[in-house]
Amino acid sequence: MSYDANLMKARLGNLMGPAFYRVLAAAALCVALALVNDAFLSTNNLLNVLRQASLLFLLASGLTLVILTGGLDLSVGANVGLSACVAGTVMQSTGSIGLGIVSGLLCGTAVGLVNAALVTVLRLPPFIATYGMLWALHGVTYAYMAGATVHGFPPAFRTLGSGYLLGVPVPIYLMTILLGVGTFLAQRTTFGQEIYAIGTNPEVARLSGVPVRRRLFFAYAASGVMAGLASLVYLARLNSAEGDIGEGLTLPAIAAVLVGGASLFGGSGTLAGTLIGALILTLVLNGMNLLTIHANWQPLVTGVVLIAAVLIDNIASRRTESRA
């Protein structure tokens, strides 16, 4: 067989692989939900689902990068909370959207840099370091807000989260841009190649001359930046910010990445996968809403989905190992 035919075969093989089944699962969910409740197929609901999924995707995108390197950033949700509060309060006190946006992004970046330093410079194990940061950030957010709430932001800012552009919710544009840029980074830059190598086997990467610690530093910092960006969109969508805004965001973010097929051990996963994971999770939660299942069920379902995803991945990888 000619070289190109081989390549096509290999590509199609990947296509029929796990990603395919995930897309299938998402499609199946849509069909099921449509059958269960007519309201599902309404334009309003579908756009809403996409909007929610985009928000979750924004949050989970930086996390995907970190998980690709074989690490973890548990502080992502709290980062969003703090950054949203900072952005909100600055916007309110200065009246400037620009300053609000900048301060939110700066806050997210700062947290990311701290995480990066803890993991790469102080060499703390990523999960305990970011877990400590998670709680530290919650506390800082509470102290900063001191029980107050900020709300009522200028409409121009609100379009970021709740607005429409040409009939499509704005977050979806952001999601698309991020997906495009992120996938480009992953597939079409040397940085992406290095990240995947580091996740697969950091020692092989190091011995091949890849600057592992520099790349890891960047990954954690980037996760922080993305959290900052996500916080702006969340703030715009919720139109308010208070001390506990960040709670309960970390679990769905991790779930989205893992359901999307990324391996906890690093080296495999894509942003597109995370998007599908975010979509699946959002569909499940949307379905619960449509069935008027109480929001209290959400952490339960997210936890079950997370465990199921990890289990399925574990079983699947054992199967491929025995085949190889």
Added chain:
Amino acid sequence: MREPPLLELRGISKTFPGVKALDDVSFSVYPGEVHMLLGENGAGKSTLMKVLCGAYKADLGQFFHHGKQVQIDSTAAARELGIAVIFQEFSLVPYLNVAQNIFLGREPSGYLPGTIDLKRMHVQARRILDQLGLSLDTHTLVHSLGVAQQQMVEIAKALSQKARILVMDEPTAALSDRECERLFSTIRQLQADGVAIIYISHRMAEVFSMGDRITVLRDGRRMASLMTGDATPDQLVQLMVGRSVDMSYARNFCAEPGELLLDVRNMSASNGVHGVSLKVRVGEIVGLAGLVGSGRTEVARAIFGADRVTAGEIWVCATRFAGGPEQAREAGMALIPEGRKTQGVALTRTVSENLGLASLPKTFPNHLFDPRKARQIAQALIQRLRIATPSPERNVQVLSGGNQQKVVIGKWLQAGSRLFIFDEPTRGVDVGAKAEIFALLDRLVAQGASVLMISSELSEIVHVCDRSYVMKDGTIVGHLQRAELTEERVMHLAVGQGSI
């Protein structure tokens, strides 16, 4: 010795895919004797040890215990026969104390089910330690003990299992002279109690001072069993290395080496090597020989920057070198590590991705990755090196050992390296690929590169290298030029023949 041997092996064979690790090995061990087991790396010693302790099951052959045939098909079975093996990496739990480690899994029971009778455990541990002449406190945590003492705890553990046959793997490798003396007197004591000891070692001095009988293995076969009194060191070395040279490879040796590419001056590193000096010139294949544990891999890693250099200097192409693997790559060095699957290739990445890993900044200076260009480069390398792979997009995992090795070499070729440091280039590689790799090395140095080659196969060192350094105990003990490069001379230097 008139009684039947304590343990007799008859015709033991063990085959792994592609290699016959043990081939019809027979020997016997009598109570109270120290039986030395000698052989090169790969001669079958560690396989034999694993078979003896029940971790591996022999494919062919029989075992006889006190003359009666027995099966050793599990670790429990071996334990019951009184066989205890002390591997070089100890099986101790760092934060448990001495007594707990000695009785791990066999703690004396207390009143309630599941409880331990601590007093009895410590008393019994104390008794065993006293037998060994150790004043060690049984309450000491094992992690705070030195290597020598940990070894003693392992011996105590074996004794507590009523071991009558103790197998020890290079026990003096990490011990000081004084600690060796202590170990030897312990061994003599055990001998007096009728315990048989199978002692694996390379050091001629202790082979002759401690051994009663000697068995030499080579290529999985037993070459001879002699009484120590009847043997001479030269004879032993001959038995260990003398092999018919079936190397069909003939090399064009370097007549006139070029400029000085690598100059290591009195280097010591955090990984234990010290005072290492060596030179490599363009056009040469320089060998680095020595026994396992002599520090060869450590020297390679230190030169490449993978481990920290603590003293001395490294000069590459007349420029002082310092830094890590990234800087080493820039300076033109390449490291092809020993652990191919763990350090050489990223198994779940494709051939193409692995081939490009060391040259990303060089191939794509603007940081933009072009998959088509990467594929073309991969294709070219695959053809040039004749890497047998269904496609460049397959995972490296599915390739054979030899082809995986070619991928690692190809990675560095693409990086434009000039100094190639090979650590065991043909380990786990089939004969055909071996010849190809040597031909490749030949071409490399002919085209202006140099090779520093670590190998445990003496025939490789002798037939492929222009000259070779020999290491022992973390430093270089000898340097053999082409004319004097023979397997015997290398072995003599490696085992410390010169010191007798």
Added chain:
Amino acid sequence: MNDTQVARPLMRLITHVPGVTWVLLMLILVFSSLSGNFLRAGNLANIGEQSVVLLLLALPMTFVIMTEGIDMSMGAVLSLTSVVLASTLVATGSIALALSAAVLIGLAFGVFNGGLASWLKLPPFIVTLGTMGVAQGLALVATDGDSIIVGTQLTRLYTTQFLFLSLPMWLAILSYGAFHVLLQRTRFGTYVCAIGGNRDALTLAGVSAGTYHVAVYALSGAMAGMAALVLTARLSAGHPSAGIGMEFDAIAATIVGGTSFERGKGWLLGTLLGVVAVGVLRNGLNLLNVQSAVQVSCIGLLVIAALLFDGLKDRA
């Protein structure tokens, strides 16, 4: 006497005396100077009472961390078992039945966690993160977010005193004693250490390491059920969010106490001191009117400091 002669015994003192004692001393010093109320007998007794639940959680957490694992679901399981306990108590009036139900539920979660972590070799933290969501969700769903008031049924736990100590205090003391015995005098304790320190050595010795590994998580779940009794008594209600974040305090207490994530190094007395340290920190910050969430930040900083100190000591 020159500097090195003074420095060396000082260094020895610093490295040999466990860090947590210095931390505790420092915290006590700081808070007693910042607040006049800190050293009052009533306040100190308060610290003791409030530390009971944390101790009951931190003791099994120490074992889990010694096996190089972690149990993120403890807080959520505490919430759930507290709710279960409260509703069983309200329904049946029997404390024994309620406690049994709580412990059984905790045990079930523990076995699930342990099974996935030990037999399927899934990373413990992800498994317990998932179980955390499940347990928390179940608690919320079962109660709709409301508390289940148990009224005065459990106040006897606090009013009945034995030798000037309340029953929960005795529970804490007995639990500490039990865990001490478990660690020092039983196979279970020895094997917990071995699983983290050198699991292969254990398997080579013929022990079924996997079963003991599951048991460690099972114990963790069961203890959460026990802790639910004290928590529910203290709040006079079973509240579905009562346990949120307690796993962090338990992990913090364990790490500050000197137990490390590698090689099976664990120290129960250290955990006890760590629990007291966390209790002192929270109490002191309370007296200074610092918000709960900020208190948690301080605990987080303490953990990071403990990890760094541990790393420095290892390198020394």
